[in-house]
Amino acid sequence: MTTGFFSSVDDVADRLAATGYLASPAVATTVFLADRLGKPLLVEGPAGVGKTELAKAVTEVTGARLVRLQCYEGVDESRALYEWNHAKQLLRITAGRGESWDETRTDIFGEEFLLPRPLLTAIRSEQPTVLLIDETDKADVEVEGLLLEVLSDFQITVPELGTIKATRRPFTVLTSNASRELSEALRRRCLFLYVGFPEEELERRIVTLKVPGLDDALAASVVRVVGALRAMDLRKVPSVSETIDWARTLLALGADRLDEGVVRETLGVLLKHQDDIVRAAAKLDLDAV
Amino acid sequence: MSRTVDGVDAATAPTTAATRLTGLVGALRAHGFGIGTGETVDAGHALAAVGFTDRERVREALAATLLHGEAQRPVFDRVFDLYFPLGHTRAAEAHGNTPAGPADLAALRDRLAEALSTGDGAALDRLAAEAVGGFGGYGSGPESDGWSSYQTLSRLRPETLLVRVRERLRAAPGTEESEFTDRLLDDEIRRRVEAFRERVRTEARRRVAERQGRDRVARRAVAGTADTVDFLLAGRAQLDELRRTVRPLARKLATRLAARRRRASRGEIDLRRTLRRSLSTGGVPVRPVLRRRPPRRPELVLLCDVSGSVAGFAQFTMLLVQALHDQFSRVRVFAFVNRVDEVTGLIARGSADPAGLGDRILAEAELTGWHGQSDYGTALGEFADRYAEALGPRTVVFVLGDARTNGSDPNLAALKRIADRARRVHWLNPEQPSLWGTGDSVAPAYAGLVEMRPCRNARQLGALIGRLLPV
Numbered sequence: 131m132t133t134g135f136f137s138s139v140d141d142v143a144d145r146l147a148a149t150g151y152l153a154s155p156a157v158a159t160t161v162f163l164a165d166r167l168g169k170p171l172l173v174e175g176p177a178g179v180g181k182t183e184l185a186k187a188v189t190e191v192t193g194a195r196l197v198r199l200q201c202y203e204g205v206d207e208s209r210a211l212y213e214w215n216h217a218k219q220l221l222r223i224t225a226g227r228g229e230s231w232d233e234t235r236t237d238i239f240g241e242e243f244l245l246p247r248p249l250l251t252a253i254r255s256e257q258p259t260v261l262l263i264d265e266t267d268k269a270d271v272e273v274e275g276l277l278l279e280v281l282s283d284f285q286i287t288v289p290e291l292g293t294i295k296a297t298r299r300p301f302t303v304l305t306s307n308a309s310r311e312l313s314e315a316l317r318r319r320c321l322f323l324y325v326g327f328p329e330e331e332l333e334r335r336i337v338t339l340k341v342p343g344l345d346d347a348l349a350a351s352v353v354r355v356v357g358a359l360r361a362m363d364l365r366k367v368p369s370v371s372e373t374i375d376w377a378r379t380l381l382a383l384g385a386d387r388l389d390e391g392v393v394r395e396t397l398g399v400l401l402k403h404q405d406d407i408v409r410a411a412a413k414l415d416l417d418a419v
Numbered sequence: 420m421s422r423t424v425d426g427v428d429a430a431t432a433p434t435t436a437a438t439r440l441t442g443l444v445g446a447l448r449a450h451g452f453g454i455g456t457g458e459t460v461d462a463g464h465a466l467a468a469v470g471f472t473d474r475e476r477v478r479e480a481l482a483a484t485l486l487h488g489e490a491q492r493p494v495f496d497r498v499f500d501l502y503f504p505l506g507h508t509r510a511a512e513a514h515g516n517t518p519a520g521p522a523d524l525a526a527l528r529d530r531l532a533e534a535l536s537t538g539d540g541a542a543l544d545r546l547a548a549e550a551v552g553g554f555g556g557y558g559s560g561p562e563s564d565g566w567s568s569y570q571t572l573s574r575l576r577p578e579t580l581l582v583r584v585r586e587r588l589r590a591a592p593g594t595e596e597s598e599f600t601d602r603l604l605d606d607e608i609r610r611r612v613e614a615f616r617e618r619v620r621t622e623a624r625r626r627v628a629e630r631q632g633r634d635r636v637a638r639r640a641v642a643g644t645a646d647t648v649d650f651l652l653a654g655r656a657q658l659d660e661l662r663r664t665v666r667p668l669a670r671k672l673a674t675r676l677a678a679r680r681r682r683a684s685r686g687e688i689d690l691r692r693t694l695r696r697s698l699s700t701g702g703v704p705v706r707p708v709l710r711r712r713p714p715r716r717p718e719l720v721l722l723c724d725v726s727g728s729v730a731g732f733a734q735f736t737m738l739l740v741q742a743l744h745d746q747f748s749r750v751r752v753f754a755f756v757n758r759v760d761e762v763t764g765l766i767a768r769g770s771a772d773p774a775g776l777g778d779r780i781l782a783e784a785e786l787t788g789w790h791g792q793s794d795y796g797t798a799l800g801e802f803a804d805r806y807a808e809a810l811g812p813r814t815v816v817f818v819l820g821d822a823r824t825n826g827s828d829p830n831l832a833a834l835k836r837i838a839d840r841a842r843r844v845h846w847l848n849p850e851q852p853s854l855w856g857t858g859d860s861v862a863p864a865y866a867g868l869v870e871m872r873p874c875r876n877a878r879q880l881g882a883l884i885g886r887l888l889p890v
């Protein structure tokens with residue numbers, strides 16, 4: 131079952147670019163296939179390489195509705211799927227003192243007392259929908275079982291209401307930072323896309339696009355320095371989001387080219403650990419930081 | 420994005436695509452990839468959807484449908500290059516198949532310097548094909564001849580082009596000598612040269628596959644992923660590659676440990692606070708309140724056999740534990756051959772030069788008495804006597820070694836004393852369980868006292884550490 135958002139790989143790349151997302155060939159190809167094959171897309175990669183942004187960009191170009199399940203430790207069925215509105219149910223029980231319990235029960239397990247959470251919302255959605263299950267690896271293992279069920283047939287059973295099946299499949303994106311290995315079963319349900327750090331040329335285009343007013347030569351130098359840092363053995367190497375932050379900082383400082391002084395003073399924008407800063411400064415031949 | 424890079428070899432187009440796909444899937448399965456029928460069918464649909472005009476799209480389509488993780492990618496890429504080779508390499512073969520002379524070598528090096536400086540991928544692929552064709556062939560009989568990337572690279576010596584490439588790049592318009600980024604240039608060139616070497620290896624494998632059959636080469640000549648290489652069989656280059664995975668692995672494990680720690684502290688239900696909160700829902704306890712246990716970081720002791728064949732395993736684990744040190748209130752590392760010495764300080768300083776760690780341990784620590792063979796009994800005894808203060812109710816001990824004690828007394832009492840004082844003792848043995856107890860291995864005797872687990876490669880180590888480390 132295709133979602134029918136895109137007509138070709140080029141169509142994906144062109145339309146995403148028009149909203150400010152520059153897709154690598156791997157990204158464009160895989161997004162197209164997720165659309166064509168109607169399978170959920172699992173996007174893995176380090177923080178700050180544009181995984182979340184990709185789902186948002188797809189939403190924007192297709193005019194779809196974005197439904198987002200932000201995962202965290204302790205997220206559970208009642209946060210991900212649905213929940214009964216207990217407080218309201220209690221009020222209803224207290225208000226209807228004269229009724230039989232059977233009547234009350236039928237009533238309090240009806241639509242009106244149901245609180246749909248992202249997964250149910252996306253399944254029930256009548257309009258084209260992008261379902262973003264963000265940072266899946268942060269959720270506990272049990273939630274994976276839940277996702278597996280929902281993503282297998284795109285249907286959800288609420289015992290009191292019956293089975294709800296998607297009339298149109300949401301375009302589903304799961305992201306993961308791989309802090310925990312997701313189960314093999316969940317991976318099998320999905321198309322797999324790894325987004326790493328972009329190639330030099332692509333990153334230059336991203337920076338130029340995201341930081342208007344940045345000189346081309348400076349953009350090129352920025353990306354080269356970031357590339358050098360990524361080749362070093364550091365605790366945390368800079369990601370695309372740090373490249374963008376650094377370029378903005380340089381622009382704000384009015385630096386029109388890199389020199390030792392400006393790199394030394396702004397290295398903290400790229401690197402978050404003091405020992406990384408010390409090590410990188412030594413490798414880059416910067417004088418004492 | 421370039422729209423039509425190079426298409427797949429014309430002969431590969433739809434008719435034979437199904438056969439190639441089956442071959443590729445078979446080779447990947449032989450490398451241990453779990454690929455089901457459903458995924459193979461998806462891969463077929465994916466190929467139909469993206470077409471064959473752009474080879475990189477074919478590659479990505481197959482990767483998206485057949486892979487489950489990034490660790491599989493290097494093996495996948497090499498296997499893919501065999502089943503879906505570049506279309507244009509055939510053309511290059513026409514003029515590159517005869518052994519070439521010194522003049523050809525000089526000309527090829529010139530063109531290579533140019534292509535490296537412009538970073539022209541298509542030209543680099545062509546040059547790799549020519550280089551293997553001209554300088555990589557050996558033997559003459561149909562049984563004994565072949566193509567060697569090693570021979571190609573040792574004649575071509577691309578690394579010696581550094582100065583020439585640097586000069587070309589500096590002479591390019593718009594570059595000033597005083598630029599800050601000038602200091603990055605040499606390393607950038609080295610990375611390009613390394614990428615070219617990989618192209619040469621790919622090309623040599625492709626030619627060998629043409630001669631010997633794809634299926635065979637895809638299974639034998641493509642090395643497995645570094646994290647599945649057996650610690651006891653890993654060569655120097657593989658250990659170097661492994662060492663580079665220490666930090667990423669440590670980062671992953673740190674996140675995992677943090678998650679386990681938080682989960683452990685989520686603890687039981689706090690009845691009093693749950694009831695108090697339930698007042699807002701008419702006395703019905705809708706949301707339980709959980710009691711939080713205060714965090715307390717454990718202490719870790721590593722006791723490693725660093726002799727001969729198990730040294731690679733010990734060093735990798737030491738570096739990994741060092742990279743994780745801020746997860747613990749204290750980490751102490753001890754090394755032994757037949758005597759024990761503490762090497763905690765050496766390892767803490769060793770992160771600057773991980774490759775030299777093994778040599779420094781052997782040079783600076785007192786690990787051997789009058790002979791150089793491991794003696795577990797003596798070493799455990801000495802540890803229990805001299806370093807008893809390192810053990811306590813919050814200490815978890817990892818012993819690393821193959822338990823091959825060269826015929827000497829295993830000294831079970833010493834291990835028992837260690838186990839009694841510590842909170843927990845885990846023994847990681849780099850040998851497969853079927854070898855435990857054979858020859859001079861006393862593994863079963865030690866395994867009767869503490870939990871012993873096989874740990875044969877980095878992937879297993881990562882999984883074990885993530886599970887066994889105390890939080």
Ligand SMILES: Nc1ncnc2c1ncn2[C@@H]1O[C@H](COP(=O)(O)OP(=O)(O)O)[C@@H](O)[C@H]1O
Nearest residue numbers: 150151152177178179180181182183336370371
């Ligand atoms: N290919 C890209 N095109 C445009 N912007 C990008 C791209 N990759 C990363 N970014 C930018 O990088 C930043 C981080 O992206 P984000 O989606 O939050 O990362 P992640 O979810 O992978 O941690 C965002 O500001 C995003 O705009």
Ligand SMILES: [Mg+2]
Nearest residue numbers: 181182183305
């Ligand atoms: Mg994100």
